[in-house]
Amino acid sequence: MRMSARQNVPAVGVGLLGLGVVGSAVAKAVLSQDESKQREIPLALVCAVVRDLHKKRSIDLDQSILSDDPQAVIGNTSVGIVVELMGGEYPAFDYIASSLEAGKHVVTANKEVMCKRGDELLRIAVDNNVELQYEASVGGGIPIIGPLTNDLAANRIQSIRAIINGTTNFMLTKMAHEAADFDAVLAEAQSLGYAEADPTADVDGFDPMYKLSVLTRLAYHTEMPIDGIHREGIRDIHVKDFRYASELGYTIKLLAAAQTHGESGLLARVHPALIPLEVPMAAVNGVLNAVEVEGDLVGSLWFQGPGAGAEPTASAVVGDILKITESSGNNSYRSAAFASFKISSMDDHVCQYYMRLTASDQPGVLANVARVLGDAGISISAVLQKDTDIEKTQADLVIMTHPAREANMQTAVSLIRKLETVIRMDNLIRVENYTGRLQKRTLL
Ligand code: NAP
Numbered sequence: 001m002r003m004s005a006r007q008n009v010p011a012v013g014v015g016l017l018g019l020g021v022v023g024s025a026v027a028k029a030v031l032s033q034d035e036s037k038q039r040e041i042p043l044a045l046v047c048a049v050v051r052d053l054h055k056k057r058s059i060d061l062d063q064s065i066l067s068d069d070p071q072a073v074i075g076n077t078s079v080g081i082v083v084e085l086m087g088g089e090y091p092a093f094d095y096i097a098s099s100l101e102a103g104k105h106v107v108t109a110n111k112e113v114m115c116k117r118g119d120e121l122l123r124i125a126v127d128n129n130v131e132l133q134y135e136a137s138v139g140g141g142i143p144i145i146g147p148l149t150n151d152l153a154a155n156r157i158q159s160i161r162a163i164i165n166g167t168t169n170f171m172l173t174k175m176a177h178e179a180a181d182f183d184a185v186l187a188e189a190q191s192l193g194y195a196e197a198d199p200t201a202d203v204d205g206f207d208p209m210y211k212l213s214v215l216t217r218l219a220y221h222t223e224m225p226i227d228g229i230h231r232e233g234i235r236d237i238h239v240k241d242f243r244y245a246s247e248l249g250y251t252i253k254l255l256a257a258a259q260t261h262g263e264s265g266l267l268a269r270v271h272p273a274l275i276p277l278e279v280p281m282a283a284v285n286g287v288l289n290a291v292e293v294e295g296d297l298v299g300s301l302w303f304q305g306p307g308a309g310a311e312p313t314a315s316a317v318v319g320d321i322l323k324i325t326e327s328s329g330n331n332s333y334r335s336a337a338f339a340s341f342k343i344s345s346m347d348d349h350v351c352q353y354y355m356r357l358t359a360s361d362q363p364g365v366l367a368n369v370a371r372v373l374g375d376a377g378i379s380i381s382a383v384l385q386k387d388t389d390i391e392k393t394q395a396d397l398v399i400m401t402h403p404a405r406e407a408n409m410q411t412a413v414s415l416i417r418k419l420e421t422v423i424r425m426d427n428l429i430r431v432e433n434y435t436g437r438l439q440k441r442t443l444l
């Protein structure tokens with residue numbers, strides 16, 4: 001172990017697995033922590049493992065620190081804390097497990113591995129008497145893993161409702177406020193370092209699904225496998241949906257939610273949702289994330305902050321590193337195995353729906369759609385109709401329903417698609433239920 005020149009206190013060696021967007025910011029922060037000389041236990045950046053040794057990097061590190069061999073970190077006796085910032089399940093799982101088994105503490109920002117293999121890794125950490133910290137894996141710079149693990153442990157959590165993907169929130173905000181083009185705004189999110197290596201993980205809702213699974217394990221002490229989470233991304237959202245939603249008093253967000261359901265059910269879902277303009281979630285814009293937690297003792301809590309980006313994520317990663325150097329070996333593992341919840345089906349979810357379809361602009365169209373909805377026991381709360389071509393042969397028909405069961409709505413949608421006067425069913429978006437909110441004016 002290297003010694004600190006300033007106090008003769010041995011420095012804790014940090015080894016990075018990954019030196020990309022987050023890894024580079026963490027390397028800078030570790031070096032500046034060392035320079036600031038404010039800590040009793042200094043940190044030393046020992047090694048950074050990358051895939052491509054010749055890549056140009058945003059940080060100027062001594063070449064001798066770089067390696068393309070993971071053993072340069074995992075098998076290095078000068079490394080006390082391994083920081084995994086590569087992403088993905090493999091080989092991250094193997095590298096984290098080997099590091100823990102080698103007696104090293106691990107910090108990771110990897111939600112995918114913590115979702116799919118988190119319980120296993122946390123047990124390996126306990127068995128080897130080392131720590132595995134993962135604050136940066138959900139919500140970027142927002143402290144949410146720590147509060148759910150420790151500070152809120154006395155609560156029965158009733159619901160979690162969150163915006164936990166910075167990339168899509170950035171994209172949706174630009175689409176709402178600037179009518180931005182989907183592909184252009186995705187490229188911008190990538191250039192800002194928000195998006196995953198494969199941005200479909202963001203756009204198709206995988207990233208927030210992994211994060212929701214991690215939060216659910218902590219909040220409900222139960223495993224929430226990804227096939228138990230209903231998942232939809234934002235590909236079908238069009239700029240015109242924001243216009244129509246706004247006329248009805250809403251905006252659109254990619255929401256991740258988990259809530260107790262009936263006696264012992266737990267319903268977890270990730271999908272775009274209409275959010276009433278007057279609730280705080282509607283004003284969470286750009287790369288900001290927000291997590292709303294409802295506990296039986298504490299009531300409603302609200303966490304908000306930058307959910308992606310190099311520095312905010314480095315804040316959480318380096319915070320975890322310092323937590324390890326300053327703790328006396330406390331392990332924050334909580335077993336996920338003691339609560340028994342039944343995973344509820346999305347079919348049983350009840351909410352209002354926004355439906356946009358392209359219809360022939362002729363008499364009887366609305367009556368046909370209304371009849372199908374009525375037959376499924378679904379009543380309409382509002383209707384907007386806008387001509388979409390100069391000849392007035394087609395129209396956008398936007399229908400807002402009263403609360404309906406998902407299974408009934410899906411049956412009705414499959415029948416509406418078959419109506420001769422319906423050219424296309426463009427979008428079906430759920431309306432998030434905020435109790436106590438004023439009922440919207442019925443326009444029909
Ligand atoms: P990134 O920019 O793509 O960086 C990944 C790094 O890992 C690169 O340095 C890459 O090497 C290295 N790497 C990948 N596979 C490797 C392998 N098999 N062996 C050795 N090195 C390998 O990713 P990032 O945005 O920094 O994200 C890193 C992690 O943080 C991910 O789990 C991500 O989900 C999470 N996270 C990211 C953000 C964010 O805003 N970006 C926020 C919160 C959490 P090369 O440089 O040589 O290619």
Ligand code: HSE
Pocket residue numbers: 137138139140164165166167168194195196202207307308309
């Ligand atoms: N791609 C992720 C996001 C990074 O956009 O939220 C933070 O986990």
